[in-house]
Amino acid sequence: MKHSYTINEIKRLLQDGAFSQEEVAQWKNDSRKGVQKLVQQYEKEQQYNIQCQKQFQEMLYFERLYQRQGKKYIAGIDEAGRGPLAGPVVAAAVMLPDNFYLAGLTDSKQLTEKKRLSFFEYIKENALCYGISVVSNETIDKVNIYEATKLAMQEAVTQLTIEPDHLLVDAVQLPNMKMSIEAIIKGDQRSVSIAAASVLAKVTRDHYMKQLAVSYPAYEFERNMGYGTKSHLEALRRVGVTPYHRRSFSPVRHAL
Incomplete structure (x- = not known):
């Protein structure tokens, strides 16, 4: 059976959005496994987009509530x-x-x-x-x-x-x-x-902590972002407290 599009052509059409729903219906019945896979990916992406739109609209509840009350x-x-x-x-x-x-x-x-x-x-x-x-x-x-x-x-x-x-x-x-x-x-x-x-x-904060990690590599700030992980607590005991530690926090206070 001769096909009107190659698999690569169908892939490009799906990526560009240059197709009709009638063509999608035809591709769903296409015997080629590569086409079936492309159609499944397309439908999965469509479902994801629908879910995202629904979630986004639900998350606009408070904004819309106060807009109706005249808050601009x-x-x-x-x-x-x-x-x-x-x-x-x-x-x-x-x-x-x-x-x-x-x-x-x-x-x-x-x-x-x-x-x-x-x-x-x-x-x-x-x-x-x-x-x-x-x-x-x-x-x-x-x-x-x-x-x-x-x-x-x-x-x-x-x-x-x-x-x-x-x-x-x-x-x-x-x-x-x-x-x-x-x-x-x-x-x-x-x-x-x-x-x-x-x-x-x-x-912004993650970027700050990654920069800090360059000067203080022992604490692995680039990985833990300053949270009290096991390796971070071990570094506090082994190396001590940096100028960037929160001295009012109990684990840091104990390490001083």
């Missing part, structure tokens, strides 16, 4: 690095346009590093505005991690070039803010704006 500029806020023994806490605030879409966006910790880096660039390029604040381990030791987290979040908001009239924050109540606020438990999985902020915060 809504910013999402999240942090990275509350739990580690070393390094700063980083917070990001992000304001997204109404037509923003990023398939697969969710809590940054659930994304692969490759996807986080890709999302990081896309969010920065397509956000209405964003702010990123880095609060040092010295400040964390001075005021405690919870207060330092709030400081970072407040600072990130001040960096926005458009003043928000509502904030969606991941689980933290921010005092003394002049705009309305909602703190959302697991907000990075429930709000597009907070998820975008979580990506900016985590990628």
